[in-house]
Amino acid sequence: MERFEATYLIETPLDPGKVAEVMAGEQSCGTFTRVEGETEELRNRARALVTSVTELESAAEPSLPNAWLARKGVQGPWRRARIAISFPVDNVGANLSTLASIVAGNLFDLGEVTGLRLDTITLPASYRRLFQMPRQGIAGTRALTGATSGPLIGSIIKPNVGLHADEIAALVTRLCDAGLDFIKDDEIAADPVHAPLAKRVPAVMEAIRRHQDKTGKHVMVAFNITDETDAMRRHADLVAREGGSCVMASLNWCGFSAVETLRRSTDLALHGHRNGYGAFSRHPLLGISFQAYQTLWRLAGVDHMHVHGLQGKFAQEDEEVVSSAKDCVTPLAEGIDDRVMPAFSSGQWAGTAQVTWDAIGHTDLLFMAGGGILAHPMGPAAGVASIRQAWEAVAAGQSVADAAKAHPELQSALDFFGKVAG
Known part of the structure; x- marks a missing residue:
């Protein structure tokens, strides 16, 4: 199964590895809890995978406000990390608007983060060919x-x-x-x-x-x-x-x-x-x-x-x-x-x-x-x-x-x- 990859810079007071898994689930077949019909076969076929987590220097203050964390009383330090997530091509097909909503979309609103930035997108050649090319x-x-x-x-x-x-x-x-x-x-x-x-x-x-x-x-x-x-x-x-x-x-x-x-x-x-x-x-x-x-x-x-x-x-x-x-x-x-x-x-x-x-x-x-x-x-x-x-x-x-x-x-x-x- 072919996959494309996106990398992110995140900031969170939580474990960056666990937050990366939340992101992968949110943008593929998962949600905040397991649901009926989410079989292991489906997860193996459709779930996004965290491929790397590299923790960076922490910050003393959060970059952005976050009501979800405030309600839970979660405090810093505010850990920063670069993460990479790969997604199955078959989750998207040749659909640019959906591709954008998968690599970005609700990720910017996640309660677990006080900062998130989509950094890079890498595509396999066969997938890139499904989309438009420059004419000139x-x-x-x-x-x-x-x-x-x-x-x-x-x-x-x-x-x-x-x-x-x-x-x-x-x-x-x-x-x-x-x-x-x-x-x-x-x-x-x-x-x-x-x-x-x-x-x-x-x-x-x-x-x-x-x-x-x-x-x-x-x-x-x-x-x-x-x-x-x-x-x-x-x-x-x-x-x-x-x-x-x-x-x-x-x-x-x-x-x-x-x-x-x-x-x-x-x-x-x-x-x-x-x-x-x-x-x-x-x-x-x-x-x-x-x-x-x-x-x-x-x-x-x-x-x-x-x-x-x-x-x-x-x-x-x-x-x-x-x-x-x-x-x-x-x-x-x-x-x-x-x-x-x-x-x-x-x-x-x-x-x-x-x-x-x-x-x-x-x-x-x-x-x-x-x-x-x-x-x-x-x-x-x-x-x-x-x-x-x-x-x-x-x-x-x-x-x-x-x-x-x-x-x-x-x-x-x-x-x-x-x-x-x-």
Whole structure:
């Protein structure tokens, strides 16, 4: 019988090994007591198994409140442990929503814990193949944009909301002329009254086609089609009819089922935006770590995943951004190329190229800058040029500061935005 495995970080005043057994039972065939029909044969076939328990340093105070423990008068110390639990594949089948409810679900509400975090999910190859695959991934995204080497350089439509369809198309024309590979809508701009997709998609794609006719280059635009399922399918069909190559969805708010349905209905690159992920991740003893999170969404078939940016404007440590990017380019199972393109954003500019290169060591990534391009004192074209110049320098082993001596666009970026991140 094939099994998949999930690992967790837990905090409890009880024996972590016994709590792990409670978790395994709760998320498979058991409950708080043995019930009629729960035979040994059934348990042997369907029960989840605790495969390891590694106790860590205890804490003096609980991370989260717990009324169940308070009612029982249970006190600390608050023991922490990493545990691994394996689950029978046959308990789930090819059902992503149920897979998520099994590896997470009620575990976060268990009375035995004062902290619980889903850390990793590991799947056998045969099980991974039952789910959706990326239609474009890294190779397809490069082929569609003609960006065969280096990072794909992208930007975001700004202002976030308020521009009319013709104004957005004019900005897209400017950004195309600046030399971008990729342009995306903001996550809060989907189908607003002042720029509905029915008008925005044709207007923007007319600008994209003009640029492609003039230069031979297709600039990928990720139209934000976040909506209910049927509407997203209609929006994706419109993008495809107009010659587009990418759509974007706010993953957490659409849900697994909607994204899976969208994936099945289109070959467009699917840009997965993780806005809201901080609610799952910012507390170190609650929620879902990125490895598990991106595993679930890759099973839904996304092609790109946001990872934030190094030394950016958000709360995540650089170490988390780096590990997230590495997760995206790591196959979920042996012998399967299901890698997706990590999308770096949030406060990125030419000066963050060095730390990104040093940490990642490759250029199979999407490097998006809003202000780092649109606020460049010499204009957007110089903003794009400065980022390309910085990436070419670091990939060649040259410092960004030295490269700036030969490139006025890069030097202007350093003078305006500040020192190189490091």
